[in-house]
Amino acid sequence: MFTNLRAITMTSILALGVFTAPASAEDIKIGVISILEGAFAALGQDGIRGAELAVAEAGGEVAGNKIEVITMSSDASPDSAVNAARKLIEQDGVDIIVGPLSGSEGLALRDLSKSYPAVTFLNGSSAAQDTTLRDSSDNFFRFGGDGAQWMAGVGNYAHDDLGYQKVAVVAEDYSFPYTQVLGFMTEFCAAGGSVPDKFWTPIGTKDYSSVVYSIPSDVDAIFVALGGADAVNFLTQYNQAGGDKPIIGGSITIDQSILDSEGPFKKQLIGAPAGTPTVSDLDGTEWKAFTASYTEHFPDGFTAPSIFAHHYYMSAHAAVLALEEVKGDLSGDQAAFRAALSDLQFVTPTGGTMRLDENRNGIVDNFVTEVFEREDGTLGNRVVKIISDVDQSLGQDPSAFLAQGPVSRDNPSCP
């Protein structure tokens, strides 16, 4: 009986040993984390498409090494992103992680990346400022901008071209909108404008009516940094209450899905400016090629890649390019691979040149768009300005920019 038990134990240990043996060195595993549940599911799915597109364009392999893509869902909360990353690293043994989607998830994965120095993290579309600006991590890369970079040009446009002096802010209460508001206010306040009131509302607020009536009546416009359903709810209720101030949009406030939704509030959006790194119907050869490749690979996707597909694509594309450069060599805690990533330069789908700063954050091109009415009565966004080479300190001296302190509800402030 006892010998039998021992034999079983020995066999089990041997079997375990077989299963935990390192995966074949030729396979490179990329884990992709995106939000595939709840309100962001459709957008999160598009992020996955972006990452898969980059791998598919490389033929699914790099220098003879097969690339395996494993996806995991998070739910926009930091702990869900951390759990997804842990599962990918410890159970699936991924070498590279692409993701996550949302701002506070990015901060959590940045912190997690410090405990896994052998894994390289490439940010998906999360755009909180401090993910890379403060307390950055050596193995966390962001081939894209933060929410402040995505607002570059809008503050100046609102003040100089549209003549707004006083703007109230309505935004969701978490790290990404904080960063967007900072991007807008940095320019707008420097140009001489003032922001007397900021309203931070919880994500998923249905009823904004009391916020609507709190907005001071002497402002020239309202900067709205809300996403998806929140934006539709706020804009509808503002319109119903008889509000007539012009709107300035954040990067995910006035996207095509909102312009396609029904409601009388849409008329109010015509002419509204917004800042974004991704313009769905951009008129450029690189973007057209990117869109064609996207629709060819994903006939059931959106009509054009979203901001999420665009950013997941850039990160996965960067990983593929750097892997090609080192011929798939991930030895020595991926040192050569990371060096290649840091020095990488490539042409982005929007026609700019992507490269990283010393915090491993992208230096990007940004677009100021405005809503216009197409001939058939539908609404679209068109580019009014391109701001090239936007870095994370928004063109200011980096140390002076850092000295302004971390972004929060009350920082920056110019009442």
Place this chain on the structure above:
Amino acid sequence: MTFFLIVTLNGLTLAALYFLAASGFTLIFGLMRTVNMAHGALLLLGGYVGFEVAKTTGIWPLAILGGGLAAALVGAIIQFGILGRFQGDELRQTLASIALSIIMADLMLWFWGGITYQVAMPDALAGGFRLPLLGVGYATIRLVLIAFAIVVGIALWLVIAKTRLGAIIRAGVDDREMLRALGFDVAKIFVVVFALGGLLAGMAGVVAASALSISPGTDLQFLLSSLVVVIVGGMGSVGGAALGALLIGLAEQYGLAYAPTYGVVFTFAIMVLVLAVRPQGLLGRSEA
């Protein structure tokens, strides 16, 4: 002062919506002791169907009816086909209804996608008008919402207090075994009540989709608010649902207006207080 009155009015309109959502929930609980966690999913389903009806026919009252009937039908099927099998085993019913809510939410996400829907309303309701005395614009639909909730509340009270079905329901709330012993087909009555609860949830969904909007996640929001409302008001009491909705709606709006970041704390502070002082709810009867 104007601002305070406006916020109060906002609180009343939100309370009306919460009452519509919670009344069906509390009705089902009162009779069957089933915490129907699929209530939010029924509400969202009603909203989506209402949207489709409004888009096809362009008639708003028909959308409310259509959404209500669709949710009533699904509610009846849920009780008849699944929950009825576990009658008397409330924990298992509750767990099954959680599973149903997740399945329904994913099916709806698959069918209607992740985008936001608003039900198109007739022009008379879609806009706003200037309130007399206060001199500010106010959304017409929100005032209609209060009227609608009052009408539904009175209708529900009439059904429960004055009709034969109401008498049976009240008898069932008091003593199910006795009702069964008297020869009533309790299983059939349960299906009818579940359908009635679904009808209320579905109509609330269409109204919510008109006044606010619906998207994936709306189901959980209204399930949570319904839970809070009936915990505060008292499980199984329609009057309690009205009182609970009033408290929660006002607390949420005052919170949003005067302390936006911490608004949600007020809601749960009320709940904690009620649970500490009067665990059966303000108008609830304690279990003997």
